[in-house]
Amino acid sequence: MSKVKNWHLKREVEYPYDGSRPSRQWAIIFDLNKCIACQTCTLACKTTWTSGKGQEYMFWNNVETKPWGGFPLGWDMRVLEKLGRQEWNQQGEYLGKTLIEAAPAHERVLHFAPTDEDWMYPNVGEDDCAGAKMEGGGHMATMPHDKWFFYLPRTCAHCTYPACLAACPRKAIYKRPEDGIVLIDQTRCKGYGECVRACPYKKSMYNPHTRTSEKCVGCYPAVEEGVQPQCVVNCIGKIRVMGFVSPPEKARDDNPVDFLIHKLGLALPYYPQLGLEPNIYYIPPIHADREYLRQMFGPKVDAAIERYKKLPDDAVAQGLLCLIGSTDRIMHRFEVNKGMAVGFDDKGAELVRVPVVEPVIERAAYDDKLGAIRNNTP
Amino acid sequence: MNTPTWALSAAFTFSLAAFGCSKSAPPVAKPTPLTTLEIKKVSADLSKPDPAASYWKDAPEGLVTLLAQPMIAPRPETTTTDSVIVQAVHDGTRAAFRLRWKDTEKSEAGRLGEFSDGLALEFPLRDGPPPPVMMGAKDMPVHLFHWRAQYQRDKEQGKPSIKDLYPNQSIDMYPHEYKEAPVGSPSAAEKFSPGVAEGNPQSYAKTGVDEIVAEGFSTSSVQEGHGSLAQGAWANGEWTLVIVRPLVIDGGSTLKPGGTSNIAFAVWQGGKGEVGSRKCLTMQWTPVKVQ
Numbered sequence: 154m155s156k157v158k159n160w161h162l163k164r165e166v167e168y169p170y171d172g173s174r175p176s177r178q179w180a181i182i183f184d185l186n187k188c189i190a191c192q193t194c195t196l197a198c199k200t201t202w203t204s205g206k207g208q209e210y211m212f213w214n215n216v217e218t219k220p221w222g223g224f225p226l227g228w229d230m231r232v233l234e235k236l237g238r239q240e241w242n243q244q245g246e247y248l249g250k251t252l253i254e255a256a257p258a259h260e261r262v263l264h265f266a267p268t269d270e271d272w273m274y275p276n277v278g279e280d281d282c283a284g285a286k287m288e289g290g291g292h293m294a295t296m297p298h299d300k301w302f303f304y305l306p307r308t309c310a311h312c313t314y315p316a317c318l319a320a321c322p323r324k325a326i327y328k329r330p331e332d333g334i335v336l337i338d339q340t341r342c343k344g345y346g347e348c349v350r351a352c353p354y355k356k357s358m359y360n361p362h363t364r365t366s367e368k369c370v371g372c373y374p375a376v377e378e379g380v381q382p383q384c385v386v387n388c389i390g391k392i393r394v395m396g397f398v399s400p401p402e403k404a405r406d407d408n409p410v411d412f413l414i415h416k417l418g419l420a421l422p423y424y425p426q427l428g429l430e431p432n433i434y435y436i437p438p439i440h441a442d443r444e445y446l447r448q449m450f451g452p453k454v455d456a457a458i459e460r461y462k463k464l465p466d467d468a469v470a471q472g473l474l475c476l477i478g479s480t481d482r483i484m485h486r487f488e489v490n491k492g493m494a495v496g497f498d499d500k501g502a503e504l505v506r507v508p509v510v511e512p513v514i515e516r517a518a519y520d521d522k523l524g525a526i527r528n529n530t531p
Numbered sequence: 532m533n534t535p536t537w538a539l540s541a542a543f544t545f546s547l548a549a550f551g552c553s554k555s556a557p558p559v560a561k562p563t564p565l566t567t568l569e570i571k572k573v574s575a576d577l578s579k580p581d582p583a584a585s586y587w588k589d590a591p592e593g594l595v596t597l598l599a600q601p602m603i604a605p606r607p608e609t610t611t612t613d614s615v616i617v618q619a620v621h622d623g624t625r626a627a628f629r630l631r632w633k634d635t636e637k638s639e640a641g642r643l644g645e646f647s648d649g650l651a652l653e654f655p656l657r658d659g660p661p662p663p664v665m666m667g668a669k670d671m672p673v674h675l676f677h678w679r680a681q682y683q684r685d686k687e688q689g690k691p692s693i694k695d696l697y698p699n700q701s702i703d704m705y706p707h708e709y710k711e712a713p714v715g716s717p718s719a720a721e722k723f724s725p726g727v728a729e730g731n732p733q734s735y736a737k738t739g740v741d742e743i744v745a746e747g748f749s750t751s752s753v754q755e756g757h758g759s760l761a762q763g764a765w766a767n768g769e770w771t772l773v774i775v776r777p778l779v780i781d782g783g784s785t786l787k788p789g790g791t792s793n794i795a796f797a798v799w800q801g802g803k804g805e806v807g808s809r810k811c812l813t814m815q816w817t818p819v820k821v822q
Contacts, residue, residue: 202723204723205705205707205720205724206720207693207724209700259605259606266644266804268643269642269644269645322603322605322749339726339731340729342731342733344733346644359643362734363726363733363734364734365734
């Protein structure tokens with residue numbers, strides 16, 4: 154067992170292979186305050202990658218309602234139950250065990266193995282509300298409301314230390330050094346399903362037609378062309394951006410992803426305590442139950458929410474959030490100047506330019522020239 | 532129903548002896564631990580594997596002991612298959628091995644989270660000092676004959692379709708099979724079926740037994756076969772399986788009449804989630820003598 158540096162946990166963790174970070178690491182950031190679970194991302198992925206035989210049930214990208222939803226059923230609760238209660242310290246250092254550290258001797262990763270049925274109900278829990286106090290006055294009686302739920306869009310996290318890769322006895326899973334995308338070699342895979350068992354996020358899926366396992370490919374053909382994945386570019390809510398995240402010591406403030414994760418501390422990995430350094434990051438929902446969010450995003454979630462509430466005072470962050478969803482291309486650098494936000498590609502060419510604040514034009518309610526009342530109906 | 536065949540035979544022999552009839556019914560020996568596997572020459576056609584063939588009656592039986600694979604995780608927590616009864620014969624060109632082991636349920640895999648029963652025979656691929664028994668080592672390859680109930684089902688019924696596996700499933704359409712659309716061609720459907728597109732043997736119908744070469748853990752790869760065949764039958768909590776392989780395989784493991792080799796065994800119980808390195812196996816080579 155090697156010791157590798159996991160910056161999410163601020164400590165070294167055990168991993169079966171030596172640490173070797175890719176030259177760039179694929180990452181997606183999702184603003185959960187904006188997701189409406191329209192599932193456009195889900196369908197964009199589905200129609201692109203998993204419309205064939207044996208893939209009927211697969212959603213490499215899915216959106217589930219938290220806390221009750223989950224695909225496969227209860228994936229998060231069941232792996233957390235296995236791991237048991239663990240602790241962080243005040244400095245944000247994880248004191249508990251990761252899934253690899255907690256694995257019994259006969260396993261590589263602590264896991265639960267989903268059954269056939271667990272995969273068959275992707276919508277269970279959808280829009281189900283959580284919150285305890287329904288007595289007297291109904292659920293709208295308190296301010297702020299004590300009922301909550303939020304939508305959680307998920308892809309493969311292309312983890313820095315993937316459990317799927319660690320668990321594969323055939324070494325059929327590899328992490329690309331050029332962009333950190335984790336792929337299953339479809340010539341080597343023999344469908345043992347060890348990755349399906351081991352991935353705590355349950356983003357490896359067995360194809361009963363090809364009898365191999367498959368997973369989100371990070372839309373690598375697009376990424377190689379400088380284009381963001383299908384689930385990102387089709388997001389109608391413009392809640393997500395794909396880019397390349399650096400470890401903290403190499404973070405650049407003008408890298409959109411680094412800026413949101415490292416500079417602002419606004420975007421957090423989910424279930425970092427599992428120890429895999431997942432590379433999908435979430436801007437946490439500000440109205441959901443805080444205890445639940447601490448479990449999901451770790452101890453930094455309170456600071457992230459406070460930061461989010463102060464965004465109206467941060468012109469640079471506002472500019473970046475306006476850039477998100479404004480280009481299909483991968484932004485490697487951005488700047489905000491004189492009320493304009495500009496995104497650049499890896500060669501420094503301008504990709505997109507948007508105003509930080511859309512100009513507001515006030516018009517009289519009545520158009521004298523046309524003799525008509527103006528309204529905003531498109 | 533789980534009583535071993537040899538136990539029934541022994542009991543029957545005892546009852547005959549009690550009535551003074553022991554001379555007319557020669558005792559059937561309880562399988563003893565297999566120290567050397569003698570592959571007897573028989574004058575029979577072994578081109579079709581036949582678990583019930585008459586020549587098995589005279590072939591000596593030996594029992595090999597299995598343990599849960601202990602070397603690398605993931606591995607079984609406990610030993611699920613503790614022994615296999617082994618017999619072997621050859622006809623001058625082919626060797627046939629009959630294997631019997633306990634398995635309370637028949638598992639053929641297919642749906643998500645299901646795994647197949649299986650058995651593998653292992654031989655050193657080259658002459659000389661035998662390689663490490665567990666999957667060989669670099670430059671000390673091993674040659675495996677891997678049968679799965681799943682592969683046998685392929686052979687007998689064809690590779691199951693999604694409709695076979697999930698009779699109640701419904702789907703609007705598979706876009707690549709939509710004839711009117713420009714993408715609706717068999718080649719497009721294949722291209723978006725990754726294992727099939729990559730020519731992964733796992734994604735195609737099997738003939739019953741895979742030939743595999745390995746040079747250590749994590750290195751096994753399916754090779755072009757040499758006409759090996761297998762036929763298994765599950766009844767009363769027991770598998771009886773025959774694997775037939777050519778005696779001489781150019782570039783592969785070879786069993787020369789009059790010569791010697793080594794053999795090892797592994798068993799998977801699919802119903803207990805065993806697959807890949809989750810298996811029970813013999814911990815050392817058993818010497819082989821070919822008549």
